Amino acid sequence: MPKLIPVADTLSKPFWDAVNERRLVLQHCAPCDRLQYPPQQACQVCNSTAGLTWKEVPGKGHIAASIVIEDGRLNRRMPDQPYNLAMVTLDADPRVNFYSNLPGTPPYKAPVGAAVAVTFEEVAPGQLIHEWRVVA
Amino acid sequence: MTASAGYQWRRDKDGLGVWEHRGKVAVAGVGHSPVDRRWDEVSMDQTLGAYSILACRNAMDEAGVTPDQIDGIICCDSHIAGGSGGSASQWAPRPYFAPPYDSEWGLTLINAKWLIEQMRLPNVKFAPTGVPTISEMVGMAAQAVGDGICHTCLVIYPTGNLEGRYRRGGENADDYARGPRQWTAPWGNHGGNDFINIFPHGQYCLRYGGKHDDLAPFVVNQHRNGLLTPWGYNASHQVPQLTTEDYVKSRYVLNPLRLWDCDRPVNASAAFLFTTAERARNMRQPPVYVLNHSQHNFRKRTTQEDLDEIEDWTDRAARRMYEGAGLQPKDVDIFNPYDGYAPMAQFFLEAFQWHGVKRGDAFQFYAGDIRVEGPHPFSSSGGNLGNGRTRTAMYTDSIEQLRGTAGARQVKVRAETALAAFTTPSSGGWIMFGKSPS
Numbered sequence: 001m002p003k004l005i006p007v008a009d010t011l012s013k014p015f016w017d018a019v020n021e022r023r024l025v026l027q028h029c030a031p032c033d034r035l036q037y038p039p040q041q042a043c044q045v046c047n048s049t050a051g052l053t054w055k056e057v058p059g060k061g062h063i064a065a066s067i068v069i070e071d072g073r074l075n076r077r078m079p080d081q082p083y084n085l086a087m088v089t090l091d092a093d094p095r096v097n098f099y100s101n102l103p104g105t106p107p108y109k110a111p112v113g114a115a116v117a118v119t120f121e122e123v124a125p126g127q128l129i130h131e132w133r134v135v136a
Numbered sequence: 137m138t139a140s141a142g143y144q145w146r147r148d149k150d151g152l153g154v155w156e157h158r159g160k161v162a163v164a165g166v167g168h169s170p171v172d173r174r175w176d177e178v179s180m181d182q183t184l185g186a187y188s189i190l191a192c193r194n195a196m197d198e199a200g201v202t203p204d205q206i207d208g209i210i211c212c213d214s215h216i217a218g219g220s221g222g223s224a225s226q227w228a229p230r231p232y233f234a235p236p237y238d239s240e241w242g243l244t245l246i247n248a249k250w251l252i253e254q255m256r257l258p259n260v261k262f263a264p265t266g267v268p269t270i271s272e273m274v275g276m277a278a279q280a281v282g283d284g285i286c287h288t289c290l291v292i293y294p295t296g297n298l299e300g301r302y303r304r305g306g307e308n309a310d311d312y313a314r315g316p317r318q319w320t321a322p323w324g325n326h327g328g329n330d331f332i333n334i335f336p337h338g339q340y341c342l343r344y345g346g347k348h349d350d351l352a353p354f355v356v357n358q359h360r361n362g363l364l365t366p367w368g369y370n371a372s373h374q375v376p377q378l379t380t381e382d383y384v385k386s387r388y389v390l391n392p393l394r395l396w397d398c399d400r401p402v403n404a405s406a407a408f409l410f411t412t413a414e415r416a417r418n419m420r421q422p423p424v425y426v427l428n429h430s431q432h433n434f435r436k437r438t439t440q441e442d443l444d445e446i447e448d449w450t451d452r453a454a455r456r457m458y459e460g461a462g463l464q465p466k467d468v469d470i471f472n473p474y475d476g477y478a479p480m481a482q483f484f485l486e487a488f489q490w491h492g493v494k495r496g497d498a499f500q501f502y503a504g505d506i507r508v509e510g511p512h513p514f515s516s517s518g519g520n521l522g523n524g525r526t527r528t529a530m531y532t533d534s535i536e537q538l539r540g541t542a543g544a545r546q547v548k549v550r551a552e553t554a555l556a557a558f559t560t561p562s563s564g565g566w567i568m569f570g571k572s573p574s
Contacts, residue, residue, distance in 0.1 A: 003323070005313065009315070009318075038438070071387075071388070071390075075308060087442070095438060097442070099319075099324075
């Protein structure tokens with residue numbers, strides 16, 4: 001199941017460093033008290049840069065919607081087809097969402113509305129990505 | 137050549153009021169090339185350059201305009217959609233030919249400079265570079281003519297396709313996910329309007345009821361309208377009429393998105409001639425007036441747009457357009473939204489409340505009579521699903537309906553105003569046409 005390997009940049013390095021330590025950290029704007037993902041240079045609500053810090057969040061979420069990729073365009077993922085691609089909202093702030101292939105859930109069996117928990121998956125030596133697994 | 141960056145032509149804010157050039161700009165000519173599935177990389181009379189020249193000449197002939205009268209050229213210098221194709225849409229290098237086909241320009245990329253040279257247009261003074269997609273190009277042309285920056289402006293939109301290369305290379309062939317793709321590609325999202333809309337579409341079905349295949353009547357009708365469009369891919373290649381059975385049995389791409397929910401990439405070009413309303417009145421065709429143009433570029437708050445965001449964005453786009461045109465939903469006769477992937481049209485239909493359709497009503501509306509002969513001739517163009525991914529059918533049909541020259545597609549209801557767009561819910565633009573300037 002080879003997934004594309006994320007390439008960290010200056011902005012995203014703290015995020016990926018945390019993922020490689022099996023932690024989920026998101027940008028947090030103190031003035032707005034809002035989480036932000038993916039990371040950006042400034043808070044997208046108040047445009048503050050000074051107020052942005054990294055905050056570890058509980059890896060709990062829910063599946064909001066899901067599709068099955070049967071004929072995607074990414075060469076590296078074609079051998080995996082068909083596979084789930086879910087949109088997962090974060091319980092700590094449902095305005096934040098993530099993609100997930102729902103490891104452990106067969107294609108076409110994604111339970112929309114179900115609770116999920118973050119997990120981490122190695123996509124290259126030393127490089128993890130965050131994934132989400134359905135919890136019983 | 138002039139860069140477009142310094143020209144503040146966009147109407148992309150809320151509350152701008154009625155467009156200052158409302159009814160003072162008109163479309164006087166439309167031209168299409170043939171629509172092929174792909175360029176065969178051999179036939180030099182079927183290159184994207186040859187087709188763009190042909191489309192321009194057709195538009196100029198229709199208006200009765202000579203090359204020396206053209207003083208504006210707005211051409212999208214990408215073969216697909218600005219930069220949205222990313223590196224997967226970069227098709228050079230290749231073996232080249234004798235001039236003017238000794239580089240990618242003219243083969244699969246066209247810009248104003250190349251066209252000015254090939255068409256020997258001596259008086260062009262407005263030829264912006266880096267122009268975006270067709271929805272913004274028509275807005276730019278309308279504003280430039282209204283502002284007096286040019287008075288007779290060709291808008292050219294080429295869309296190319298080569299065997300085996302359509303978004304198959306570049307970053308889509310990469311093992312690494314760089315830049316913004318680090319947040320999407322590892323999980324399989326290759327980026328595009330298909331992904332933008334399919335998740336909110338799923339949420340839509342849950343919120344309002346209904347199932348994906350409730351789109352079937354819309355898609356089948358798009359194909360029907362396409363077969364009534366002589367220049368379109370389906371009509372010019374004798375594509376059989378799609379049936380509901382064909383649709384529901386078609387394979388999935390991004391399940392539940394089906395093959396027939398997606399438009400067919402093609403090799404084609406189209407041109408539209410914008411001029412002042414005053415000049416247009418002395419040209420060969422009845423003027424079709426521009427009543428407003430508007431743009432939007434809404435920023436998503438997280439990884440994937442959700443239904444709430446999509447409904448908010450499309451509502452705002454509708455308010456901008458209606459305010460700038462000085463019209464209301466009940467005033468719009470022809471409605472040609474973008475349909476490159478079927479599950480987005482309902483968002484536009486409901487936001488603009490065309491024929492009274494409100495949030496959650498679209499599937500029921502599709503199940504009614506939306507034929508061009510009927511009372512609700514939705515998307516009379518056949519759009520991109522019915523004609524191929526030219527991204528211009530919405531504009532051509534709107535103009536022809538107001539002229540009364542849409543042939544077999546001519547609607548039976550009133551046709552005095554028309555809305556057309558090539559837009560995603562998050563970015564793009566709309567244009568309102570009128571049979572009269574007021």
